[in-house]
Amino acid sequence: MGNFLAGKVIAVTGAGRGIGRAVALACAEQGAKVVVNDYGVSIEGGEPSSEVAESVVKEIEAAGHIATAVADDVSTMAGGQRIVDTALAQYGRIDGVVCVAGILRERMLFNMSEEEWDPVVATHLKGTFTVFKAASAVMRRQGSGTLLGFTSGNHQGSVSQANYSAAKGGIISLVRSAALGLHKYGVTANAVAPVARTRMSANVPMELTEIGEPEDVAALVVYLLSERAREEGITGQVYTVAGPKIAVWAQPRELRSVYAGDGGWTPERIGEVLPGSVGTDPMPMLAQVAAMAAAAAEKARPNA
Numbered sequence: 001m002g003n004f005l006a007g008k009v010i011a012v013t014g015a016g017r018g019i020g021r022a023v024a025l026a027c028a029e030q031g032a033k034v035v036v037n038d039y040g041v042s043i044e045g046g047e048p049s050s051e052v053a054e055s056v057v058k059e060i061e062a063a064g065h066i067a068t069a070v071a072d073d074v075s076t077m078a079g080g081q082r083i084v085d086t087a088l089a090q091y092g093r094i095d096g097v098v099c100v101a102g103i104l105r106e107r108m109l110f111n112m113s114e115e116e117w118d119p120v121v122a123t124h125l126k127g128t129f130t131v132f133k134a135a136s137a138v139m140r141r142q143g144s145g146t147l148l149g150f151t152s153g154n155h156q157g158s159v160s161q162a163n164y165s166a167a168k169g170g171i172i173s174l175v176r177s178a179a180l181g182l183h184k185y186g187v188t189a190n191a192v193a194p195v196a197r198t199r200m201s202a203n204v205p206m207e208l209t210e211i212g213e214p215e216d217v218a219a220l221v222v223y224l225l226s227e228r229a230r231e232e233g234i235t236g237q238v239y240t241v242a243g244p245k246i247a248v249w250a251q252p253r254e255l256r257s258v259y260a261g262d263g264g265w266t267p268e269r270i271g272e273v274l275p276g277s278v279g280t281d282p283m284p285m286l287a288q289v290a291a292m293a294a295a296a297a298e299k300a301r302p303n304a
Contacts, residue, residue: 016056033091
């Protein structure tokens with residue numbers, strides 16, 4: 001057993017399968033007491049079951065480690081609070097939360113219904129907020145703690161997952177807000193954008209040339225939850241882990257600007273200066289969309 005997380009209490013949402021399960025197992029292996037949360041729904045949002053969370057707890061206990069299961073819906077305030085309350089009741093503290101829970105409901109934007117939009121945003125974005133909110137209140141009093149949200153490369157945009165992409169972009173802004181607001185209390189916040197073989201990645205309509213296993217993601221999560229990462233001052237960051245590759249995303253910043261000068265702005269004046277002086281920032285995903293369309297015409301899967 002490792003000791004990266006010795007003495008810590010970590011809660012992991014969506015921990016019944018895939019990346020969440022790998023994270024829960026890795027945290028336990030590294031010495032943490034783990035709260036395993038999973039509502040037990042399918043990626044399409046079917047009926048919930050507590051069995052998946054219980055099965056991961058049994059795996060952890062069979063390996064000689066400590067865990068407890070919570071089959072609550074993170075998209076509710078009560079569900080997020082119960083996860084943290086369980087950690088406090090069982091183990092007396094909460095040192096880290098890892099919000100992996102998510103579902104998919106794919107549809108083109110012009111066909112997407114409210115019933116397809118709301119559950120995805122609720123599970124991913126609100127589900128991260130509910131746990132962050134409950135945990136940060138405790139961590140603030142403790143003077144320490146780590147919040148980890150799960151985003152995706154699809155925060156750049158997606159052809160048929162506007163709901164998912166909007167939620168994942170929101171998680172990045174939530175993480176950065178948490179990092180800014182909680183820094184003075186000794187609490188860090190970061191986001192992980194995994195590329196790993198899971199139930200969700202199986203639906204990606206292209207061949208992913210950089211992809212790993214859930215265990216690769218779990219290793220990064222363990223590090224980010226550790227005191228080593230806290231001592232390095234790692235907060236407000238977005239990391240991709242794809243097999244052997246780890247990358248950090250840029251912070252938002254202005255690229256170019258121009259000032260109106262005397263007389264202010266008019267549409268005509270903007271038309272004169274914006275294309276040449278301010279310009280655009282090319283959108284890499286547009287090239288991927290074009291490649292996907294070309295491949296579809298040839299009945300193939302493009303690389304990404």
